[in-house]
Amino acid sequence: MSTDTAPTDAEAACFEAGIKFGSLYHQFAGTPVSPDTAPSLAAAMADSIENQPHCREVTVDVRTDELEAALAESTADYTELTGRFLEVEIVVDYEGCEVVTRMEMEDGYPLMRLESVRSRE
Amino acid sequence: MSTDTAPTDAEAACFEAGIKFGSLYHQFAGTPVSPDTAPSLAAAMADSIENQPHCREVTVDVRTDELEAALAESTADYTELTGRFLEVEIVVDYEGCEVVTRMEMEDGYPLMRLESVRSRE
Amino acid sequence: MSTDTAPTDAEAACFEAGIKFGSLYHQFAGTPVSPDTAPSLAAAMADSIENQPHCREVTVDVRTDELEAALAESTADYTELTGRFLEVEIVVDYEGCEVVTRMEMEDGYPLMRLESVRSRE
Amino acid sequence: MSTDTAPTDAEAACFEAGIKFGSLYHQFAGTPVSPDTAPSLAAAMADSIENQPHCREVTVDVRTDELEAALAESTADYTELTGRFLEVEIVVDYEGCEVVTRMEMEDGYPLMRLESVRSRE
Numbered sequence: 001m002s003t004d005t006a007p008t009d010a011e012a013a014c015f016e017a018g019i020k021f022g023s024l025y026h027q028f029a030g031t032p033v034s035p036d037t038a039p040s041l042a043a044a045m046a047d048s049i050e051n052q053p054h055c056r057e058v059t060v061d062v063r064t065d066e067l068e069a070a071l072a073e074s075t076a077d078y079t080e081l082t083g084r085f086l087e088v089e090i091v092v093d094y095e096g097c098e099v100v101t102r103m104e105m106e107d108g109y110p111l112m113r114l115e116s117v118r119s120r121e
Numbered sequence: 122m123s124t125d126t127a128p129t130d131a132e133a134a135c136f137e138a139g140i141k142f143g144s145l146y147h148q149f150a151g152t153p154v155s156p157d158t159a160p161s162l163a164a165a166m167a168d169s170i171e172n173q174p175h176c177r178e179v180t181v182d183v184r185t186d187e188l189e190a191a192l193a194e195s196t197a198d199y200t201e202l203t204g205r206f207l208e209v210e211i212v213v214d215y216e217g218c219e220v221v222t223r224m225e226m227e228d229g230y231p232l233m234r235l236e237s238v239r240s241r242e
Numbered sequence: 243m244s245t246d247t248a249p250t251d252a253e254a255a256c257f258e259a260g261i262k263f264g265s266l267y268h269q270f271a272g273t274p275v276s277p278d279t280a281p282s283l284a285a286a287m288a289d290s291i292e293n294q295p296h297c298r299e300v301t302v303d304v305r306t307d308e309l310e311a312a313l314a315e316s317t318a319d320y321t322e323l324t325g326r327f328l329e330v331e332i333v334v335d336y337e338g339c340e341v342v343t344r345m346e347m348e349d350g351y352p353l354m355r356l357e358s359v360r361s362r363e
Numbered sequence: 364m365s366t367d368t369a370p371t372d373a374e375a376a377c378f379e380a381g382i383k384f385g386s387l388y389h390q391f392a393g394t395p396v397s398p399d400t401a402p403s404l405a406a407a408m409a410d411s412i413e414n415q416p417h418c419r420e421v422t423v424d425v426r427t428d429e430l431e432a433a434l435a436e437s438t439a440d441y442t443e444l445t446g447r448f449l450e451v452e453i454v455v456d457y458e459g460c461e462v463v464t465r466m467e468m469e470d471g472y473p474l475m476r477l478e479s480v481r482s483r484e
Contacts, residue, residue, distance in 0.1 A: 007238050010132055011135040011238055015135040015234075019140075023144075023146065023274075025393075026144045037290055040282070040289045047278075047283065048273050050279070051276050075470070109439065112140060117132055150271065150272035150322065151272045153411050154414065155414050161411075164407065165394075165400075169400055169403075170395065172440075173441075195350070196349070252371075253373055254377070256378040256381065260380060261384050264384060265388065343378065354378075356374060356378050
């Protein structure tokens with residue numbers, strides 16, 4: 001049997017959280033980054049995405065250890081931002097439903113996942 | 122009282138759908154576009170995002186009527202892609218849960234929303 | 243008659259300056275921005291693009307007056323970054339040739355242009 | 364001694380060519396791509412950038428050999444577009460000056476360079 005119902009607030013909150021993650025990643029992937037410029041880029045990523053509706057908090061860590069490891073293998077002193085260099089947590093609050101989401105590397109891929117969905121009622 | 126449970130498949134499906142929307146919008150917003158080049162851009166947007174996990178179908182319509190209206194007011198023959206020129210439908214299938222999402226203009230803003238969440242069990 | 247010669251250092255410097263401008267614009271156009279978050283975005287834009295080869299200095303001003311004017315006409319409290327909100331100066335130094343370039347609005351369009359090309363010999 | 368003169372048409376043409384390259388790269392870097400979707404992405408990249416002023420022709424080749432090699436090493440069936448997968452030629456015509464530019468890999472880096480600058484007078 002199949003059920004087709006109007007989305008719940010929790011589902012809408014998860015949808016909103018996904019939008020923020022896709023936005024953050026595809027807006028900033030490819031940006032030239034080095035250990036020196038990682039902090040200002042991380043700050044701008046967090047501030048910019050926090051503008052989006054229902055977005056309570058964005059925490060971006062550009063992993064300078066990974067950045068330095070990548071640059072040690074190369075002749076360049078900067079590289080392009082990609083998931084390998086990022087740890088991100090995004091908290092969305094939609095109609096009293098709080099969703100915590102996180103991106104980190106798993107098996108060599110940046111994995112975005114739902115951490116928790118919490119309704120206040 | 123507050124409840125904090127592991128995300129359901131439906132919630133994870135909605136999160137995945139949001140990721141696709143945020144990705145599509147922020148990857149391609151700002152692309153130079155004209156009525157002549159709208160079809161190839163729309164095709165690439167759909168094809169590219171369909172690569173993402175759990176993404177069953179992406180339909181992108183670049184609204185040439187709006188594009189022509191914008192260009193009629195200007196001296197340029199192209200503009201930058203933004204939500205005003207887009208209608209998008211994305212269907213995600215995650216562990217037997219199908220989510221249909223849509224973006225269209227509402228009150229002058231591109232609004233992304235969940236259309237339906239359907240579990241097959 | 244047509245002449246086809248190896249590019250001069252001045253021409254290569256101008257090419258490099260153009261790359262920086264195109265990069266800056268298309269990397270960051272579409273970013274969610276508000277008067278509060280404009281400063282961190284401007285800082286990240288400048289820092290990021292200064293990583294690129296031969297780039298001596300990037301100065302980014304996000305025009306909060308224009309941003310506030312745009313938001314006053316709308317119900318949203320943020321918008322997407324576009325040329326209307328930007329004034330940028332980029333200085334490139336390539337093999338002893340300094341090129342100064344600038345982007346600002348002219349007749350409603352963000353115009354990127356060469357200010358000066360200076361050889362030191 | 365230092366000379367500071369108004370830019371020549373050839374220098375302006377090189378600046379314009381650089382803008383197109385930076386735009387193309389930073390607009391599309393990060394796009395999800397697979398061997399199946401490479402052709403539509405390449406077509407959209409060329410069509411979109413050809414909209415820009417003074418841009419006569421853009422040729423984009425997404426290197427499916429490199430794409431397949433990258434995917435063979437991974438468990439994913441798509442990856443993110445980056446310079447490793449691209450060969451691009453852009454021809455700009457500015458006030459009778461034709462500039463040919465090219466991007467290809469060199470020592471593991473995507474190098475953008477001026478091929479020729481040709482004045483017709």
